Amino acid sequence: MSTPSNAFSGSFDSQRGAPATITSTRTFFWSVQREFWEYRSLYIAPLAAASLFLFGFIISLIHLPARMRPAGIDPIQLDFMGQSENLAALLIMATTLIVALFYCLDALYGERRDRSILFWKSLPVSDLTTVLSKASIPIVILPLLTFAVTIALWILMILLSNAVLLASGVSTPAATPHLSFFQLSLGLFYHLMVVHGLFYAPFYGWVLLVSAWARRAAFLWATVPPLAIGIAERVAFNTSYFASMLGYRVGGGAEDSNSKAADMAVAFMPHFTSGQLFFNPSLWTGLAVTAIFLAVATRLRRNREPI
Amino acid sequence: MTVIEARGLRKSFGTTIALDGIDLHIEEGRILGLIGPNGAGKSTALNAILGLIPYQGELRVLGRNPWNERDQLMRDVCFIADVAVLPRWIKVSQALDYVAGIHPRFDRAKAEAFLAKTTIRRTSKVRELSKGMVAQLHLALVMAIDARLLVLDEPTLGLDILYRKQFYDSLLNDYFDRTRTIIVTTHQVEEIQNVLTDVMFIDRGRIVFGCSMEEFESRYLEVMVNPERLSAARQLKPIHERQVIGRSILLFDRVDRSQLATLGDVRTPSIADLFVAMLESKPGHQPIAPQGATV
Numbered sequence: 060m061s062t063p064s065n066a067f068s069g070s071f072d073s074q075r076g077a078p079a080t081i082t083s084t085r086t087f088f089w090s091v092q093r094e095f096w097e098y099r100s101l102y103i104a105p106l107a108a109a110s111l112f113l114f115g116f117i118i119s120l121i122h123l124p125a126r127m128r129p130a131g132i133d134p135i136q137l138d139f140m141g142q143s144e145n146l147a148a149l150l151i152m153a154t155t156l157i158v159a160l161f162y163c164l165d166a167l168y169g170e171r172r173d174r175s176i177l178f179w180k181s182l183p184v185s186d187l188t189t190v191l192s193k194a195s196i197p198i199v200i201l202p203l204l205t206f207a208v209t210i211a212l213w214i215l216m217i218l219l220s221n222a223v224l225l226a227s228g229v230s231t232p233a234a235t236p237h238l239s240f241f242q243l244s245l246g247l248f249y250h251l252m253v254v255h256g257l258f259y260a261p262f263y264g265w266v267l268l269v270s271a272w273a274r275r276a277a278f279l280w281a282t283v284p285p286l287a288i289g290i291a292e293r294v295a296f297n298t299s300y301f302a303s304m305l306g307y308r309v310g311g312g313a314e315d316s317n318s319k320a321a322d323m324a325v326a327f328m329p330h331f332t333s334g335q336l337f338f339n340p341s342l343w344t345g346l347a348v349t350a351i352f353l354a355v356a357t358r359l360r361r362n363r364e365p366i
Numbered sequence: 367m368t369v370i371e372a373r374g375l376r377k378s379f380g381t382t383i384a385l386d387g388i389d390l391h392i393e394e395g396r397i398l399g400l401i402g403p404n405g406a407g408k409s410t411a412l413n414a415i416l417g418l419i420p421y422q423g424e425l426r427v428l429g430r431n432p433w434n435e436r437d438q439l440m441r442d443v444c445f446i447a448d449v450a451v452l453p454r455w456i457k458v459s460q461a462l463d464y465v466a467g468i469h470p471r472f473d474r475a476k477a478e479a480f481l482a483k484t485t486i487r488r489t490s491k492v493r494e495l496s497k498g499m500v501a502q503l504h505l506a507l508v509m510a511i512d513a514r515l516l517v518l519d520e521p522t523l524g525l526d527i528l529y530r531k532q533f534y535d536s537l538l539n540d541y542f543d544r545t546r547t548i549i550v551t552t553h554q555v556e557e558i559q560n561v562l563t564d565v566m567f568i569d570r571g572r573i574v575f576g577c578s579m580e581e582f583e584s585r586y587l588e589v590m591v592n593p594e595r596l597s598a599a600r601q602l603k604p605i606h607e608r609q610v611i612g613r614s615i616l617l618f619d620r621v622d623r624s625q626l627a628t629l630g631d632v633r634t635p636s637i638a639d640l641f642v643a644m645l646e647s648k649p650g651h652q653p654i655a656p657q658g659a660t661v
Contacts (some may be wrong), residue, residue: 089551174451183437
């Protein structure tokens with residue numbers, strides 16, 4: 060072992076001058092980047108869902124010219140494009156929603172389980188920055204990603220079906236969807252950002268809180284208490300305000316909750332046309348609740364040790 | 367300049383008192399070894415210094431309150447808490463990118479230069495590296511950060527002897543420069559004895575002993591006493607006596623070296639020997655079998 064006196068002479072000069080300044084935006088950017096390194100399913104899952112759908116769509120195209128030829132232009136067939144676009148969007152949305160919830164479940168739990176929280180905490184990143192960057196994934200980034208993937212898929216679908224029709228000599232404008240592409244995109248964008256991002260934010264906040272708190276079985280802690288509250292309310296008061304409140308939120312704030320399941324395929328259309336959800340007070344109370352959940356999660360992360 | 371100043375530092379977990387009113391004063395440019403049995407409070411003390419746990423009492427690290435200002439403190443403080451805290455999914459290149467992205471004092475070129483001396487590939491994930499390589503990677507990241515305080519909590523636990531030696535050699539040769547401060551805890555005390563400038567014993571949440579290594583070397587002497595001189599040696603009031611392969615080894619505090627030389631072979635004791643001697647002489651302590659003792 061080398062002796063200290065030898066070692067001192069060999070040490071290099073440290074220039075403790077002005078260090079590079081790191082802006083909080085930069086810290087945030089790298090914190091988000093880090094999440095995509097760790098949870099690669101965040102982008103693999105929607106891409107896989109899109110690829111799967113595209114594969115099915117290509118197979119369905121084989122029969123497209125045959126169906127178009129005898130009937131010519133009729134409204135049902137015109138609707139074909141609109142329907143598959145809705146289905147594509149629905150598939151990708153459902154995928155990212157599941158991915159988002161499982162991401163939140165592990166986001167503040169996994170780092171404690173594998174002890175890497177000790178590494179993250181040895182770096183100059185605050186608990187608040189960490190929690191906010193993790194919360195931004197389901198609330199902002201996944202909706203944007205879902206939008207980008209869906210739009211890319213739509214464009215591919217339109218190009219492919221047009222190409223097939225052109226090649227088979229059917230010169231009809233069949234591939235033009237019943238709504239303009241721009242309108243559909245805007246509706247989708249609004250639906251993703253407002254419903255999937257902002258309106259569902261309390262769910263993500265709650266799951267993140269559980270993820271920061273639970274020592275084990277985070278999934279049970281995230282699901283059983285809301286269930287228990289609903290049942291307890293039913294037993295104690297014979298009411299179901301809590302359950303209907305959750306139902307209302309899951310339904311994306313649709314007033315007529317009965318028809319919501321049927322309308323899922325075109326769920327983003329009414330909101331786009333009315334645009335009322337954005338001015339709905341329940342959206343803003345939900346965001347306030349989210350802020351409380353995230354504040355508690357931040358405090359928990361500060362106190363928590365590896366499991 | 368004072369790096370760590372603590373007064374009456376206390377921490378309890380439920381009814382267990384982990385830190386029982388510790389006073390600390392650590393100056394810049396020291397390499398302090400914090401030695402203690404398992405559960406003595408070493409890690410708790412370090413965690414308080416690093417802002418990982420709340421505590422009672424007064425504590426300033428580089429003039430900051432670690433609990434309230436952890437993220438700012440971590441610009442000037444680095445720590446390796448354990449050999450296995452690097453996330454297993456991260457790639458070596460990603461770890462470099464990330465730390466370079468968020469740390470104002472990280473010098474990527476320095477980390478790359480250190481990694482170039484190892485067999486670690488940039489494209490490997492941490493889970494694919496051996497335990498020793500993970501420690502090397504962590505050390506490369508930490509040494510490239512121009513920090514003022516480095517805290518090492520069992521940094522070489524479970525590594526083989528080559529990696530352990532390399533670890534401390536790199537730390538001394540390429541990192542320590544007398545303006546930095548290092549605090550290290552380890553059970554492999556003998557390996558860091560020559561590295562330290564100060565040593566501190568901690569037991570049951572209290573600091574039971576602390577001195578600089580110069581003082582340690584001038585105060586404490588160990589004599590392997592010739593059997594016929596044993597009673598003469600005992601009259602000089604050794605603080606500890608142990609048997610090794612049938613011979614008595616006596617530990618003395620502040621006894622003249624030339625006087626001891628007449629009794630047998632004189633040498634500087636290891637920190638571990640002094641530690642055992644001190645804890646055994648304390649009332650209420652179960653005698654710990656000294657290392658290598660046979661009788």
